[in-house]
Amino acid sequence: MTSPIAVKSADQPRHDPSRPLLAIDEPPPYAVFNPDGSSPILLLCEHASNRIPRALGDMGLPHHERQRHIAWDIGALALARHLSLSLDAPLFFTNYSRLIVDCNRPLSAPSFIPEVSETTEIPANRDLSDTERAQRIDTLFRPYAEVVARRLDLLEAEGKRPFVVGVHSFTPVYFGRQRPWHAGILYGNAIEFAQSLIRGLSDERELTIGDNEPYSIHPDEDYTVPVHADARKLPGVLLEVRHDLIDTATGVAAWGERLTHHLKSTIGAAAW
Numbered sequence: 001m002t003s004p005i006a007v008k009s010a011d012q013p014r015h016d017p018s019r020p021l022l023a024i025d026e027p028p029p030y031a032v033f034n035p036d037g038s039s040p041i042l043l044l045c046e047h048a049s050n051r052i053p054r055a056l057g058d059m060g061l062p063h064h065e066r067q068r069h070i071a072w073d074i075g076a077l078a079l080a081r082h083l084s085l086s087l088d089a090p091l092f093f094t095n096y097s098r099l100i101v102d103c104n105r106p107l108s109a110p111s112f113i114p115e116v117s118e119t120t121e122i123p124a125n126r127d128l129s130d131t132e133r134a135q136r137i138d139t140l141f142r143p144y145a146e147v148v149a150r151r152l153d154l155l156e157a158e159g160k161r162p163f164v165v166g167v168h169s170f171t172p173v174y175f176g177r178q179r180p181w182h183a184g185i186l187y188g189n190a191i192e193f194a195q196s197l198i199r200g201l202s203d204e205r206e207l208t209i210g211d212n213e214p215y216s217i218h219p220d221e222d223y224t225v226p227v228h229a230d231a232r233k234l235p236g237v238l239l240e241v242r243h244d245l246i247d248t249a250t251g252v253a254a255w256g257e258r259l260t261h262h263l264k265s266t267i268g269a270a271a272w
């Protein structure tokens with residue numbers, strides 16, 4: 001009798017990709033919050049969760065690694081939900097960790113299924129077979145990418161031009177270096193939209209706001225802005241907030257109100 005678990009190395013049991021990646025009692029790959037929201041903003045949150053499908057066990061990672069920023073954007077989903085309610089905007093978010101597939105990366109990016117994240121090796125991502133990789137894409141990446149694309153197709157078919165806004169958080173210290181920003185606005189082609197947000201936030205004197213910092217958008221490294229916004233000629237940005245500022249309910253409420261104010265004043269009376 002063969003074991004359902006293929007053993008890749010002495011200490012790393014591997015999921016058998018002939019079996020489903022998600023069990024029937026596990027959450028679907030993505031969820032939608034406030035789906036009928038009336039705002040011209042479409043909110044997206046790709047790094048919302050650090051959940052790992054049971055089939056992948058702990059991915060070979062100790063508990064503390066699965067809790068830190070390499071697995072998810074701490075506070076981002078709470079902030080995105082706040083914005084969804086305060087702006088009355090639909091929100092699409094993923095239910096699984098970016099360590100399995102990163103839904104904000106193109107399939108060709110090495111970080112799409114990272115073998116190393118920051119300085120942490122991800123044992124369950126080492127030497128993936130084509131079948132294992134395809135299963136992750138089909139189970140987790142494609143359903144999310146497609147539901148967002150379908151929503152945008154529908155809005156555009158109605159003659160609407162939504163603002164695509166991704167909600168993210170970043171770690172205060174990366175590769176041992178302290179980052180100076182409280183938040184950043186990342187963008188590709190949507191220069192006017194992004195600069196208006198940066199100006200508004202920077203008017204708050206106590207804030208240091210990154211302009212395409214702490215990351216910049218590149219089609220080889222990003223998915224949401226290049227594909228869902230720039231390729232459709234829709235205005236699209238990512239909001240990045242330092243995660244220690246939104247890891248409490250008080251912080252989420254404060255940044256939620258701040259970003260609501262600046263998004264509303266930037267978009268102004270933009271009507272459908």
Ligand SMILES: [Zn+2]
Binds near residue numbers: 047073167168169
């Ligand atoms: Zn992120």
